[in-house]
Amino acid sequence: MKNLRGKALLTDPAHTKSTGFTYAERELYGLRGLLPYDVASIDKQIERVLGSLRCKNSTIEKYIFLNALLERNQRLFYRTMIDHIDEIMPLVYTPTVGEACSEFAHIFRNAQGFYISPEDRGEIATILKNWPEEDIRVIVVTDGERILGLGDLGANGMGIPIGKVALYVACSGIHPAQCMPVMLDVGTNNIALREDPLYLGYPYPRLNGDAYRSLVDEFVKAVQLRYPSALIQFEDFLSPHAFEFLDLYAQKVRCFNDDIQGTAAVTLAGIYTSCRITKKKFTDLNIMFLGTGSAASGTAELAVDAFRAAGLNRSQAQKRLWFIDRKGLVTARNENIKPRIKPFAHEHAACSFVDAINEIKPDVLIGATGVAGTFTEAVISKMSSVNERPVIIALSNPTSHTECTAEQAYHWSNGKVIFASGSPFNAVQFKDHLFKPAQGNNAYIFPGIGLGIYASAARLVTQSMFLAAAEVLASTVSEQEIHSGSVYPALSRVREVSHAIAVAVCHVAIREELTSLSLPEDISGYVRSLMYEPNY
Numbered sequence: 001m002k003n004l005r006g007k008a009l010l011t012d013p014a015h016t017k018s019t020g021f022t023y024a025e026r027e028l029y030g031l032r033g034l035l036p037y038d039v040a041s042i043d044k045q046i047e048r049v050l051g052s053l054r055c056k057n058s059t060i061e062k063y064i065f066l067n068a069l070l071e072r073n074q075r076l077f078y079r080t081m082i083d084h085i086d087e088i089m090p091l092v093y094t095p096t097v098g099e100a101c102s103e104f105a106h107i108f109r110n111a112q113g114f115y116i117s118p119e120d121r122g123e124i125a126t127i128l129k130n131w132p133e134e135d136i137r138v139i140v141v142t143d144g145e146r147i148l149g150l151g152d153l154g155a156n157g158m159g160i161p162i163g164k165v166a167l168y169v170a171c172s173g174i175h176p177a178q179c180m181p182v183m184l185d186v187g188t189n190n191i192a193l194r195e196d197p198l199y200l201g202y203p204y205p206r207l208n209g210d211a212y213r214s215l216v217d218e219f220v221k222a223v224q225l226r227y228p229s230a231l232i233q234f235e236d237f238l239s240p241h242a243f244e245f246l247d248l249y250a251q252k253v254r255c256f257n258d259d260i261q262g263t264a265a266v267t268l269a270g271i272y273t274s275c276r277i278t279k280k281k282f283t284d285l286n287i288m289f290l291g292t293g294s295a296a297s298g299t300a301e302l303a304v305d306a307f308r309a310a311g312l313n314r315s316q317a318q319k320r321l322w323f324i325d326r327k328g329l330v331t332a333r334n335e336n337i338k339p340r341i342k343p344f345a346h347e348h349a350a351c352s353f354v355d356a357i358n359e360i361k362p363d364v365l366i367g368a369t370g371v372a373g374t375f376t377e378a379v380i381s382k383m384s385s386v387n388e389r390p391v392i393i394a395l396s397n398p399t400s401h402t403e404c405t406a407e408q409a410y411h412w413s414n415g416k417v418i419f420a421s422g423s424p425f426n427a428v429q430f431k432d433h434l435f436k437p438a439q440g441n442n443a444y445i446f447p448g449i450g451l452g453i454y455a456s457a458a459r460l461v462t463q464s465m466f467l468a469a470a471e472v473l474a475s476t477v478s479e480q481e482i483h484s485g486s487v488y489p490a491l492s493r494v495r496e497v498s499h500a501i502a503v504a505v506c507h508v509a510i511r512e513e514l515t516s517l518s519l520p521e522d523i524s525g526y527v528r529s530l531m532y533e534p535n536y
């Protein structure tokens with residue numbers, strides 16, 4: 001415990017137990033007189049935390065309160081989060097984190113995470129040595145250009161890596177000291193931010209072209225030097241940069257893009273589970289996407305792998321996937337089709353979104369636009385008229401940017417829809433049924449992927465790992481959850497899910513010869529032994 005004593009120990013967030021120090025510890029560490037009489041159990045402290053939390057009037061105040069707790073007492077924060085994940089996750093992650101990013105410069109208290117600006121060019125490897133931890137296993141990095149559906153938030157986007165790191169710890173048990181949030185602050189094209197006198201970031205237009213790419217490259221290389229065991233998670237980069245960096249680095253370093261690959265796996269899992277409700281065969285499904293960006297094309301690409309694994313050839317698989325953009329159906333006749341969308345631009349007459357649903361009759365509709373209200377009543381009614389049980393996944397975050405709300409989905413489909421959404425919604429009473437929509441968020445995937453990479457020390461992160469993660473996630477959904485309309489397991493089981501995903505990742509790493517570790521026979525027990533449990 002770093003020989004901490006007295007006030008220094010009491011105020012050290014990683015080591016304090018606050019009122020939880022026993023009398024013997026108070027004697028030993030020079031804490032007598034520094035604490036009130038009562039020795040509180042962690043459960044009693046949690047009760048106090050929840051009492052104060054629930055008095056706050058707004059979600060942003062709750063965010064600030066929880067962040068302050070994290071800075072004060074790490075173990076208490078994570079124990080509270082793990083034990084009350086349904087209540088806490090939406091406050092430290094999506095959707096509140098969106099609000100926190102928008103307000104970041106105004107609610108800022110203390111720097112968390114690592115900031116790199118263009119002025120650090122040529123010195124990134126050197127300044128990385130300022131980070132106090134020696135054994136980093138997970139780095140979540142953003143350049144803030146596509147923060148959820150909120151657009152370019154510049155350095156305010158740091159809230160996202162901080163939130164994702166909290167999920168790594170709470171949802172898969174990677175130790176907080178081994179996770180690092182990073183902001184590649186290359187400027188912002190958001191003029192309102194640059195003009196905000198309180199803005200904390202590099203107050204210039206975004207770097208672009210070679211200047212931008214070479215800074216990202218320097219960062220990736222510096223990480224290999226300073227933290228060779230780290231996994232780099234690219235987060236909330238705008239496409240096409242998102243794809244560009246994935247294509248450039250995925251075969252060279254231990255990295256993945258969460259918006260492309262993590263999202264693909266969670267969405268695919270939801271589709272797999274929906275087949276248990278609809279009784280449709282997976283390989284018979286037609287899937288339609290609204291939006292042609294990272295999340296949608298990443299999902300389509302993983303779906304191709306899934307269809308192929310289930311017996312279709314590549315061309316048959318691609319034909320099951322359809323894209324809608326702002327102008328309607330993307331067909332082979334369109335001009336300037338994005339390279340990643342080309343395989344899914346099929347021969348078809350041009351038509352509107354609703355007409356495309358009528359003609360193609362997709363079983364599954366996925367929204368990844370970042371634009372609220374794009375699943376209109378006409379869209380949902382049409383999905384319900386061509387399907388007995390339409391499957392609709394509105395991925396966009398935060399809640400204010402969702403393609404449709406859960407309430408709209410159940411009402412407009414007359415209770416027929418199987419619905420999931422990127423941001424959480426409360427249960428919806430429709431007629432005599434209480435629907436509990438599930439949260440289709442990559443939070444079910446990336447923590448387990450990270451833990452699996454940590455455990456296996458795999459050199460690379462591969463598509464097969466995401467495919468395996470999707471299968472594992474789908475397999476964890478219980479019959480009861482399915483009955484209540486959920487295609488994902490309850491959040492309260494997310495650690496169990498992450499553990500299972502990590503075990504699957506280890507198996508893929510062995511199968512694909514990506515690890516030089518000789519993993520113990522009991523991989524499940526081994527992975528569990530790595531999971532941090534915040535207790536005193």
Ligand SMILES: NC(=O)c1ccc[n+]([C@@H]2O[C@H](COP(=O)([O-])OP(=O)(O)OC[C@H]3O[C@@H](n4cnc5c(N)ncnc54)[C@H](O)[C@@H]3O)[C@@H](O)[C@H]2O)c1
Pocket residue numbers: 146147148149150238239258259260263266290291292293294295296324325326327367368369370371374395396397398401421422423440441442443
């Ligand atoms: N639930 C999750 O786990 C999860 C994961 C990743 C992304 N997302 C969310 O998905 C959204 C999109 O993320 P992305 O990374 O794919 O962004 P992106 O910018 O790469 O893609 C957005 C796409 O939507 C299209 N679009 C915008 N408005 C449209 C409209 N009215 N009609 C049709 N298409 C339209 C854009 O042209 C673009 O192709 C964001 O809100 C993000 O928060 C959710």
Ligand SMILES: O=C(O)C[C@H](O)C(=O)O
Pocket residue numbers: 094147148149236258259396397422441442443
């Ligand atoms: O951050 C989230 O909640 C999911 C996803 O990574 C997103 O960008 O929306």
Ligand SMILES: [Mg+2]
Pocket residue numbers: 148235236258259
């Ligand atoms: Mg994201």
